[in-house]
Amino acid sequence: MDRTLVRLALRSKVPARGLAVKGWVRTRRDLKGVTFLELNDGSCLGNLQVLVEHGSGPASALGDAGTGAAVSVFGDLVDSPGKGQKWELRARDLEVLGPADQGSYPLQKKRHSDEFLRGIAHLRPRTNKYGALLRIRSELSLLIHDFFRERGFFYVHTPIITGSDCEGAGELFRVTSLDLAGPILDHEADFFGRPAYLTVSGQLEAELLAMSLGRVYTFGPTFRAENSNTPRHAAEFWMVEPEMAFADLEEDIDLAEELVKALAVGVMDRCPEDLELFARFVEPGLMARLEAVAGEPFARLPYAEAVLVLERSGAEFEYPVGFGLDLQTEHERYLCETVFKRPLAVFDYPKEIKPFYMRLNSDQRTVAAMDVLVPGVGELIGGSQREERLEVLESRFADQGLDAGRYWWYLDTRRFGSAPHAGFGLGFERLLMLVTGISNIRDVIAFPRTPRNLEF
RNA sequence: UCCCCGGUAGCUCAAUCGGCAGAGCGGGUGGCUGUUAACCACUAGGUUCGCGGUUCAAGUCCGUGCCGGGGAGCCA
Numbered sequence A: 001m002d003r004t005l006v007r008l009a010l011r012s013k014v015p016a017r018g019l020a021v022k023g024w025v026r027t028r029r030d031l032k033g034v035t036f037l038e039l040n041d042g043s044c045l046g047n048l049q050v051l052v053e054h055g056s057g058p059a060s061a062l063g064d065a066g067t068g069a070a071v072s073v074f075g076d077l078v079d080s081p082g083k084g085q086k087w088e089l090r091a092r093d094l095e096v097l098g099p100a101d102q103g104s105y106p107l108q109k110k111r112h113s114d115e116f117l118r119g120i121a122h123l124r125p126r127t128n129k130y131g132a133l134l135r136i137r138s139e140l141s142l143l144i145h146d147f148f149r150e151r152g153f154f155y156v157h158t159p160i161i162t163g164s165d166c167e168g169a170g171e172l173f174r175v176t177s178l179d180l181a182g183p184i185l186d187h188e189a190d191f192f193g194r195p196a197y198l199t200v201s202g203q204l205e206a207e208l209l210a211m212s213l214g215r216v217y218t219f220g221p222t223f224r225a226e227n228s229n230t231p232r233h234a235a236e237f238w239m240v241e242p243e244m245a246f247a248d249l250e251e252d253i254d255l256a257e258e259l260v261k262a263l264a265v266g267v268m269d270r271c272p273e274d275l276e277l278f279a280r281f282v283e284p285g286l287m288a289r290l291e292a293v294a295g296e297p298f299a300r301l302p303y304a305e306a307v308l309v310l311e312r313s314g315a316e317f318e319y320p321v322g323f324g325l326d327l328q329t330e331h332e333r334y335l336c337e338t339v340f341k342r343p344l345a346v347f348d349y350p351k352e353i354k355p356f357y358m359r360l361n362s363d364q365r366t367v368a369a370m371d372v373l374v375p376g377v378g379e380l381i382g383g384s385q386r387e388e389r390l391e392v393l394e395s396r397f398a399d400q401g402l403d404a405g406r407y408w409w410y411l412d413t414r415r416f417g418s419a420p421h422a423g424f425g426l427g428f429e430r431l432l433m434l435v436t437g438i439s440n441i442r443d444v445i446a447f448p449r450t451p452r453n454l455e456f
Numbered sequence B: 001u002c003c004c005c006g007g008u009a010g011c012u013c014a015a016u017c018g019g020c021a022g023a024g025c026g027g028g029u030g031g032c033u034g035u036u037a038a039c040c041a042c043u044a045g046g047u048u049c050g051c052g053g054u055u056c057a058a059g060u061c062c063g064u065g066c067c068g069g070g071g072a073g074c075c076a
Helices: A005-009 A057-062 A114-118 A126-150 A203-213 A247-270 A270-279 A286-295 A303-312 A329-340 A390-400 A404-415 A428-435
Strands: A016-030 A034-040 A048-053 A070-079 A087-098 A196-198 A215-223 A236-245 A300-301 A346-350 A368-374 A378-387 A421-427
Touching: A005 A016, A005 A048, A005 A087, A016 A048, A016 A196, A016 A390, A034 A057, A034 A070, A034 A270, A034 A368, A048 A057, A048 A070, A048 A236, A057 A070, A057 A087, A126 A247, A126 A270, A126 A346, A126 A428, A203 A404, A203 A421, A236 A247, A236 A428, A247 A270, A247 A286, A247 A346, A247 A368, A247 A421, A247 A428, A270 A286, A270 A329, A270 A428, A286 A428, A300 A303, A303 A329, A303 A346, A329 A346, A329 A368, A368 A421, A378 A428, A390 A404
Parallel strands: A048 A087, A300 A346
Antiparallel strands: A016 A034, A016 A070, A034 A048, A070 A087, A215 A236, A236 A421, A346 A368, A368 A378, A378 A421
16 A cells, blocks of 8 residues: 655545555544544645544554554545645544654644754654754755756765865864774874874865866765854754856856855745745744845955945944954844845955965955855855966965975866866855754754764 | 853743742643644642752852853854
């Protein structure tokens, strides 16, 4: 007997006899002669109402099974005489696949706090909110692939384990097969014969592939060992990193804007029901924000002008503003949420505050870097045109005290057939925060990794 | 890592000036002619985060540790 998804049953145009539906009981209502079950199988936000008549076989099979139990129901999809749903499944046969003790099952038919649900991450995907989130997460992933494929990008896989210890993006996790309880660590004796780390970015390898295939992107997990305790940082997160040969910074920003817009449009098109939940219960202005992201052109301004705007704003800031100083979170938020009220790309940052691989501009003091800031989330994208000139790149290595010799393969792409190229990294969880209005990154990943959190 | 706030029943929270630890929801039991977070009645349920201190008396005040949240830095 094929199982019918709740999603399909709810969308049925006609009554149907002999459907088999399997799922988890969200709630149970007992009356004098009948019991109602709300059955959810994860296929969509909605539940299918199941009718069990007392004194019947299904009723005795159901017993006292209630919220949380897994059940299999065979029955007829009929018009529901009650209000609130078009269809209900009149049970002819029923089996409790897995009961759930009512006294100890943690999920109740009431709203739970995010903090509580984080403590039961193994069960929270059974709630409306996290089910909706995970379905949206899935669709957005597929939309990303659609977007790049339509534009001639190839999906490439870059290493998770890296030997580069200074990719310019924060602290790294060490990877070793050595016995840490043993004597002094000897890198020579370790698996790779040298120190190894979890990658903080696939960018350097993606550049090599872009200089071969033209347009590529990665979409995979990334690791940062920073002791960051904020709602916007995780130790393990997913990043989308496109890299384009024969492209400059402006084209890079163009791509970033097209991508974010396409994803906003796509998610509104494919996930209206799940988005509605977030618009109603999580972020009241969500749909207007998504429409704005999708419809209005992003603001773009050079870092130097951003500094002038901030200096002339008259606003009080905790941290100083000035050319050469990095923009603080308060400055980025002010620009994005108060001045422009829409996504904003800031570009051409002072070279001193950016990594070695960003292309030096002709003014000799800024690099072709760009950050895309979005309301409510802050930095969504960071990217740049890459330095393709060998001599300039070598001097940038020297300026930042890095050993160019260890990046001989990276420099080789500048020795042999070098060409302008550009790319960026988009934080996938931050995108989900933008799309759903969820304000903590720990709630847009099923099993988040943050400092001192590795339970599930 | 720094700053601020918090930790009371399974969950969400209340408890006046330091004076008998409470409610709603959830659970259990019973009722109810089709419910919609059903409804009605009854009922059980507590190391007030841990340790130490002040006091006749501490959920409440002091010290300290742990955990959580928010802000900052780092960044995606």
